[in-house]
Structures are given as C-alpha cells and as structure tokens.
Amino acid sequence: MESVVQSPVQPTRVVIVGGGFAGIAAARALVGSRAQVTIIDQHNYHTFLPLLYQVATAGLEPADIAYPIRTIFRRAENFTFRHGRVVGINHERSVVLLASGGEIPFEQLVIASGATAAYFSVPGAEVHARPLYSLADARRLRNHLLLTLEAADARGVLDDTPLNFVVVGGGPTGVEIAGAISELLDISVRRDRLRLHPDLTRIILVDLAPRLLTAFPASAGAYAARILSEKGVEVRLNRSVTQVERDRLLLSDGEILPAAAVIWAAGVTVQGTVAATLGESSTGNGRRRVGRDLRVVGYDNVWAIGDAAAVLSGEDMQLAPQLAPVAIQSGRHCGRQITNLLAGRPTEDFRYRNKGIMATIGRNAAVAKLPNGPVIRGVVGWLAWLTLHLVYLVGFRNRLRVLINWTWRYFDWPSGPRLIVADAETTEQ
Amino acid sequence: MESVVQSPVQPTRVVIVGGGFAGIAAARALVGSRAQVTIIDQHNYHTFLPLLYQVATAGLEPADIAYPIRTIFRRAENFTFRHGRVVGINHERSVVLLASGGEIPFEQLVIASGATAAYFSVPGAEVHARPLYSLADARRLRNHLLLTLEAADARGVLDDTPLNFVVVGGGPTGVEIAGAISELLDISVRRDRLRLHPDLTRIILVDLAPRLLTAFPASAGAYAARILSEKGVEVRLNRSVTQVERDRLLLSDGEILPAAAVIWAAGVTVQGTVAATLGESSTGNGRRRVGRDLRVVGYDNVWAIGDAAAVLSGEDMQLAPQLAPVAIQSGRHCGRQITNLLAGRPTEDFRYRNKGIMATIGRNAAVAKLPNGPVIRGVVGWLAWLTLHLVYLVGFRNRLRVLINWTWRYFDWPSGPRLIVADAETTEQ
Numbered sequence: 001m002e003s004v005v006q007s008p009v010q011p012t013r014v015v016i017v018g019g020g021f022a023g024i025a026a027a028r029a030l031v032g033s034r035a036q037v038t039i040i041d042q043h044n045y046h047t048f049l050p051l052l053y054q055v056a057t058a059g060l061e062p063a064d065i066a067y068p069i070r071t072i073f074r075r076a077e078n079f080t081f082r083h084g085r086v087v088g089i090n091h092e093r094s095v096v097l098l099a100s101g102g103e104i105p106f107e108q109l110v111i112a113s114g115a116t117a118a119y120f121s122v123p124g125a126e127v128h129a130r131p132l133y134s135l136a137d138a139r140r141l142r143n144h145l146l147l148t149l150e151a152a153d154a155r156g157v158l159d160d161t162p163l164n165f166v167v168v169g170g171g172p173t174g175v176e177i178a179g180a181i182s183e184l185l186d187i188s189v190r191r192d193r194l195r196l197h198p199d200l201t202r203i204i205l206v207d208l209a210p211r212l213l214t215a216f217p218a219s220a221g222a223y224a225a226r227i228l229s230e231k232g233v234e235v236r237l238n239r240s241v242t243q244v245e246r247d248r249l250l251l252s253d254g255e256i257l258p259a260a261a262v263i264w265a266a267g268v269t270v271q272g273t274v275a276a277t278l279g280e281s282s283t284g285n286g287r288r289r290v291g292r293d294l295r296v297v298g299y300d301n302v303w304a305i306g307d308a309a310a311v312l313s314g315e316d317m318q319l320a321p322q323l324a325p326v327a328i329q330s331g332r333h334c335g336r337q338i339t340n341l342l343a344g345r346p347t348e349d350f351r352y353r354n355k356g357i358m359a360t361i362g363r364n365a366a367v368a369k370l371p372n373g374p375v376i377r378g379v380v381g382w383l384a385w386l387t388l389h390l391v392y393l394v395g396f397r398n399r400l401r402v403l404i405n406w407t408w409r410y411f412d413w414p415s416g417p418r419l420i421v422a423d424a425e426t427t428e429q
Numbered sequence: 430m431e432s433v434v435q436s437p438v439q440p441t442r443v444v445i446v447g448g449g450f451a452g453i454a455a456a457r458a459l460v461g462s463r464a465q466v467t468i469i470d471q472h473n474y475h476t477f478l479p480l481l482y483q484v485a486t487a488g489l490e491p492a493d494i495a496y497p498i499r500t501i502f503r504r505a506e507n508f509t510f511r512h513g514r515v516v517g518i519n520h521e522r523s524v525v526l527l528a529s530g531g532e533i534p535f536e537q538l539v540i541a542s543g544a545t546a547a548y549f550s551v552p553g554a555e556v557h558a559r560p561l562y563s564l565a566d567a568r569r570l571r572n573h574l575l576l577t578l579e580a581a582d583a584r585g586v587l588d589d590t591p592l593n594f595v596v597v598g599g600g601p602t603g604v605e606i607a608g609a610i611s612e613l614l615d616i617s618v619r620r621d622r623l624r625l626h627p628d629l630t631r632i633i634l635v636d637l638a639p640r641l642l643t644a645f646p647a648s649a650g651a652y653a654a655r656i657l658s659e660k661g662v663e664v665r666l667n668r669s670v671t672q673v674e675r676d677r678l679l680l681s682d683g684e685i686l687p688a689a690a691v692i693w694a695a696g697v698t699v700q701g702t703v704a705a706t707l708g709e710s711s712t713g714n715g716r717r718r719v720g721r722d723l724r725v726v727g728y729d730n731v732w733a734i735g736d737a738a739a740v741l742s743g744e745d746m747q748l749a750p751q752l753a754p755v756a757i758q759s760g761r762h763c764g765r766q767i768t769n770l771l772a773g774r775p776t777e778d779f780r781y782r783n784k785g786i787m788a789t790i791g792r793n794a795a796v797a798k799l800p801n802g803p804v805i806r807g808v809v810g811w812l813a814w815l816t817l818h819l820v821y822l823v824g825f826r827n828r829l830r831v832l833i834n835w836t837w838r839y840f841d842w843p844s845g846p847r848l849i850v851a852d853a854e855t856t857e858q
Binding site for chain 1: 511
C-alpha cells in the first residue's frame with residue numbers, strides 16, 4: 001500500500017466586494033466549496049433594497065429589511081465577513097485596499113459593489129436632492145419628511161407656505177415612493193390630525209419621458225398615472241429638472257417649484273465606485289464590460305456582477321437591466337464559474353432568465369409584466385407583489401415583522417413606526 | 430321658562446412640557462376634561478426608557494420601545510401635540526418659549542421634562558462617556574459598540590489592543606447594561622464568529638458604593654454581583670472615576686483603564702433642563718421643590734412631576750425616588766388636581782404608593798423587592814420583570830414585537846437587529 005503525502009493546499013481566496021443581492025448570491029454559490037470566501041462591505045448587513053422606500057415613508061423599520069451578513073452565512077465554515085470600505089485594488093499584488101489602510105489579498109476578486117444615484121450633472125441635485133440607495137438614506141429621508149410635516153403643523157393652517165414633495169423620476173422607485181408619500185400624508189392628517197393645508201400640500205412627480213414606467217408596456221404606465229392621480233399625486237411628464245436648490249427646483253419648461261423635499265429617483269450610475277476603476281466602461285452609466293462568463297474584460301481573475309456590470313446575455317447579446325433578478329442570477333453564475341475554475345473545468349456563459357418585472361403604487365395597486373405574458377394589475381398584481389417580496393426577504397423574523405407591519409397598515413390600525421430618531425438634533429422648533 | 434344665554438367659555442389651556450411617563454400620565458388624566466391639553470416634546474414619540482439599554486445592546490429596535498405621542502391620544506378631542514424644544518418660560522405673559530421662536534400660551538403649566546445624565550464635574554465625562562437617556566443615545570451607543578467589535582475583528586487575534594467596555598454606575602441601569610453587553614459579546618463571538626481575543630476582551634463595572642444596587646437590600650446586591658461575575662463582568666466597588674479620556678479612564682485608586690467604550694450610568698440631574706429655571710431646587714441634583722399637591726413652590730399654576738420634581742410623600746415627607754412608578758403616579762395626580770381646580774374644588778395631597786422595585790441582570794436573572802416583602806430573584810424574578818415590562822409597554826404592536834424579539838433571543842435563534850445604521854459614515858475601516 002502506498003502512502004500518499006498530501007501537501008497542505010492553501011485554499012483559493014475569493015474576495016467579494018459588496019453584500020447586496022449579487023454578492024450574497026455569489027457567496028452562497030461558493031458555500032462548501034474549496035474557496036475561502038470573504039465579503040467586504042461598509043455595512044454589516046444585507047439590505048433588501050426593493051422595500052427601502054417603505055422605510056423612507058415610515059411603513060417599515062430599518063431592521064425589517066436588513067439582515068446581518070454574518071448571520072446569513074453562520075453555518076458556512078469557509079466564509080468570513082470584513083467590515084470596511086474598499087477604496088482601490090492593487091492588481092500587481094492582488095490585494096484589495098481598504099479605507100482603514102488594511103489590505104485583503106485575493107486569488108479571485110468579485111466586484112458586486114452596486115450602483116449609486118446618478119445626478120446627470122444637474123446643478124444642486126447632489127447637495128439638495130435626497131437619494132434612496134441605502135438604509136441610512138432611507139432613515140434620513142424619513143426624518144426629513146416627518147420633521148417637515150411637524151414644522152407645517154406647528155405653522156398652522158393660516159400660514160400659506162407651500163408644502164410640496166417633489167419626486168424626480170417616473171420609474172418603479174419614483175412611482176412607489178410617490179404613492180407611499182401620499183399614504184403617509186393621509187395617515188398624518190387623518191390619524192395624527194396634523195394641520196396641513198389641503199390646497200398647499202402637494203406631491204409632484206416629474207419625469208423627462210412622455211409616460212411613467214417606460215420599462216413596462218404603455219398600459220401599465222397609464223394605469224400607474226391613473227392610480228397616482230387618484231392618490232392626489234400630480235404627474236408632470238416631458239420635462240426635466242434643470243436645477244435643485246435648498247427649498248425649490250427649476251424645471252426645463254421654466255417653472256419654479258417650491259419644494260419642502262426633493263426625492264431623487266432619476267437613475268443610477270457606477271461612477272465613483274470602486275468598479276469604476278476597472279477595465280473599460282461600456283455603458284453611459286459606467287457599468288463595467290464583462291465577458292460572457294462575467295469576468296471583467298482584460299482580467300482573468302476579476303469578475304463583475306449585478307448593477308456594477310454591463311451584463312450581456314442571450315443570442316442577441318442584450319444588455320440586462322439593473323434589477324434584483326439580474327443581480328441574483330449573475331451572482332449565482334459567477335460563484336459557480338469560480339467553482340468550475342477551481343475544479344479545472346472551463347467557465348460557462350451567463351444567460352439571464354427574465355421572470356418579469358413589477359412595481360407597486362400603494363395599497364391594493366401594483367403592476368406586473370410577465371415575459372411574453374400579459375400585464376397584471378390591481379389587487380391581483382398587488383398580492384403577487386406582496387407575496388414575492390415576503391418570499392425574497394432574507395430571514396424568517398424579518399418576514400414575520402414585515403407581515404405584521406403590512407397587516408397593521410392594511411387594516412389601518414393605530415401606531416406604526418412614525419418616529420423621528422435623528423443622530424444630530426435637527427429638531428429646533 | 431327662563432332662557433339661559435351661555436357665553437362661549439374659552440377652555441383652560443394646559444401645557445405639558447415632556448412626553449415621558451409623567452407627562453403622558455398627566456395628559457391621560459385630563460382626557461375628556463374641559464381643559465385643552467398640549468404636550469410639547471422635542472421627540473414626536475414616547476420612549477419606554479426602562480428598555481433603552483436593550484436597544485443600546487442590539488436586543489431591541491428603536492421602534493419597539495417608542496410610540497408616537499399623537500397616536501396615544503388619537504381619540505382625545507381635547508389633545509394636541511406640539512413638536513419642539515422648550516427653552517424658557519415667560520410667567521408674566523404665561524407663555525412657553527420654543528427654540529424655534531414660537532410661543533405656546535398656557536393657563537396651567539406642567540413641567541414633566543425629566544432628567545439628564547449627571548456627570549458630577551468629572552473631567553472629560555460629558556465629552557467621552559456615553560449616556561443612555563434617549564433613543565438617540567441608545568442608537569449611538571449601539572453603533573459605537575458594534576463598530577468597536579467590527580474593528581477588533583478586523584485587527585484579528587494576534588493584535589494585543591485591550592478591548593474594555595467600562596460601565597460607570599452600579600444601580601439598575603449599570604447592572605442591566607453590563608449584563609446586556611456580556612450577552613452581546615457572547616452572541617458576537619459564538620454566533621457571528623467575531624475574532625475577539627478572550628483575554629483582552631473585558632467588561633468592567635465601576636461604582637463608588639461598597640456594593641451594587643444600593644436601593645435594594647444587601648442580598649439583592651450580592652446576587653447581582655454573583656450573576657454578573659458568572660457572565661464575565663468584573664465588578665470594581667469603592668472607587669470612583671476621576672477622569673474620562675477618548676480611549677481610557679482614570680480611577681480614584683490611581684488605576685488607568687484603557688476603554689473602548691465608557692457607558693455612563695452614574696446618576697441623573699435636572700440641571701440644564703427647563704425645570705432648572707423654576708423656583709428653588711431642593712435636592713443636590715436640581716429637582717424642583719413642589720408642594721403637597723405637586724405645584725412648584727412659589728407658583729399657583731405651575732406643576733412639576735416625575736424626575737424633574739422633588740416629590741415629598743407620606744406622613745414622614747420622604748423624598749420619592751426618580752423611578753417610572755413615581756413619574757406615572759405623580760403625573761396622574763397632577764392631571765386630577767387640575768381637573769379639581771377647573772371644577773372649583775380644592776387640590777389633594779399626593780401620596781406615593783410604593784409597589785416595589787426591580788432590576789434584571791440578563792437572561793433568567795432578575796431581582797425584585799416588594800414593599801415589606803421578600804427579595805424575589807432568579808427565574809421567577811426574571812419572569813415577573815418580563816411580564817411587567819410587556820404590560821407597561823405602550824401599544825399592542827410594540828408588545829408583540831418585543832415578545833417576538835425576546836423569544837428569538839431566549840431560544841438563541843439566528844439574526845437579531847445587530848445593524849450599524851449610522852447617519853454619518855463613521856465606518857472608515
């Protein structure tokens with residue numbers, strides 16, 4: 001019998017930058033593999049971004065839609081989490097550079113750093129408009145909305161200051177937040193008896209496109225416009241925002257709108273993130289060019305997935321949209337291809353399977369578009385939206401809490417997390 | 430038959446400064462009365478302070494222990510809430526002055542502004558030690574604790590930086606937070622697999638007194654010391670803190686303790702609050718002298734209740750402690766006496782009914798002292814503590830959520846709200 005001396009094999013270090021849908025999916029596909037996986041994120045939790053607008057409008061709590069990343073992988077022996085902010089990559093030495101000065105070595109690097117709000121060089125937008133791309137964004141926006149309502153109540157109904165909430169962008173995020181602000185105002189007046197002047201309190205949604213929800217069929221956009229209008233939201237199409245100031249904004253048609261809050265849901269970009277330092281960009285918003293197996297063009301050990309990547313898929317090499325399903329599918333694919341490489345197998349091409357898109361406009365109203373299928377809308381669409389979001393939410397306790405919160409709000413029971421908990425005391429009234 | 434012409438009677442305006450236990454109880458006693466009641470608070474919610482330490486140690490979420498004040502009084506026609514910070518009182522014009530420049534007129538004024546952390550002029554304490562007296566305090570302390578643990582994990586086990594969590598104060602708050610930090614460390618290491626060096630990670634509780642829980646019988650203090658010691662907390666008695674610096678503190682015995690966090694639970698004061706501008710103080714910590722009906726000595730239409738008042742009660746005119754039951758009972762009494770005045774009846778004397786005190790030291794361990802009764806401790810005390818806190822928590826949804834959170838933690842199920850959601854990006858690692 002021969003004795004086999006095994007040399008201690010150093011496990012391949014896979015470093016994933018970002019713990020969003022894409023990064024988590026990639027890490028999950030590598031659980032139990034021979035790789036040693038590290039997710040680096042500046043937050044110690046995974047955020048369920050599709051429900052961020054509900055945190056911003058006090059329908060849900062931050063903890064309802066966030067889950068500690070370490071807890072997701074608590075049973076994975078080959079996983080570690082590193083809390084930190086990535087500021088660069090040194091490819092010669094194969095290390096990721098952290099803001100703290102620390103370095104994380106890798107053999108395989110996965111860029112899943114997502115995207116941030118795109119301001120399209122509109123003057124003042126980055127300073128005065130409020131994005132909705134992180135839990136901290138949502139909390140800040142919520143505090144601002146609630147403080148604005150409190151201040152209006154303190155001024156009383158005889159005061160004639162306009163109270164305009166302006167949403168920039170008519171995609172799913174813009175439609176969802178406009179509908180949710182309408183519900184927040186309704187609760188504030190009806191249940192909390194805030195004295196808001198009905199004629200001076202307005203919600204205005206602005207978009208450059210000639211209709212809402214351009215990613216959906218025209219009927220879905222018309223439906224969203226009708227529901228929003230019923231909720232008191234004024235939809236202004238065919239015009240863009242040319243400037244944002246502290247308490248007003250300018251539209252391309254020359255109108256000056258006073259604004260107590262400007263919510264920016266106009267689009268996303270990869271510029272300014274670590275992904276932007278990699279290879280060549282192939283889209284206007286800075287998404288990185290990747291090969292068919294999702295490796296960044298020009299690198300054999302660097303991958304880009306999710307919002308950060310310009311994922312081309314299918315026979316016709318179509319650019320996949322920046323949506324959660326693409327992030328999840330591309331993350332899973334990337335993890336599997338790294339496993340293939342570790343086993344000495346060739347990588348496979350990514351193929352995006354479109355399972356449909358959906359957007360909600362508030363209680364009892366949503367639109368969903370199945371691929372090659374009809375537009376589903378109304379209560380059925382809304383129930384589908386509810387179910388899908390509950391199923392995809394990470395963690396049983398989060399599902400339970402979101403279900404409790406939604407039930408409460410649906411039946412219009414008292415309370416609800418309308419708390420202003422600010423770090424800085426910005427409540428000088 | 431005579432026709433009676435009723436002159437339109439202006440309702441008496443009762444302004445209550447502060448929406449804590451005392452202010453809420455006073456307003457509740459005035460619901461449905463002829464008074465028009467306004468609570469002014471810088472927060473739009475009532476905070477259940479006894480569970481603040483659980484928010485600070487990531488056992489509960491902010492929304493679990495807070496409830497919108499407007500929602501509490503949603504059915505009270507004679508109630509309004511005003512969001513603002515009181516900076517003074519003009520007695521000649523009978524108006525309360527707000528930081529915003531606004532003024533709120535009153536006929537009866539109730540000071541229920543509570544207390545704040547007392548630093549006893551210890552150099553550096555106000556700057557570097559962390560108080561636990563508001564939801565924002567709790568959130569900040571939690572973020573600091575979790576960031577400190579993340580930083581220690583990132584340094585790794587080869588690093589020899591000490592990781593000391595120092596709690597100043599051996600009363601119920603100090604004992605509770607020390608026990609809760611111990612449980613947080615346990616979860617962090619065991620469940621989140623944070624790499625904390627066991628010999629360098631310490632929790633130290635410092636108190637000037639010769640024993641813990643001086644308000645309780647000696648056996649309760651000894652029990653708390655034993656349980657804390659089992660949980661790995663080092664109890665250092667008979668010494669005070671003489672100076673606090675950014676990352677260390679000095680003790681009266683000359684020892685210099687490195688400290689990653691200093692939690693200040695050493696006592697409270699009324700100094701610096703609006704109550705401090707009223708009449709004469711009668712205690713070292715600034716509580717206002719009140720008459721037997723709870724009116725501030727020297728005023729016939731200004732009342733002080735709860736932590737802000739030096740409430741003397743009973744035959745022997747004993748000074749009531751600064752506890753939730755005193756706040757609730759004095760608030761209720763004050764509301765009833767205002768009703769008496771409105772009806773032309775004389776006011777009655779306040780009498781504090783001591784129903785006992787309790788403190789918890791963590792899972793399965795608490796002490797309770799009934800008046801003229803025995804000390805209850807262990808699991809029975811803990812179950813009594815749980816039940817009482819659930820019952821007194823405002824709002825059915827909050828009770829449900831706290832019950833869910835406690836059940837989760839008790840059975841040691843995964844997740845839990847260990848999220849670092851900071852406004853400012855203080856996460857440079």
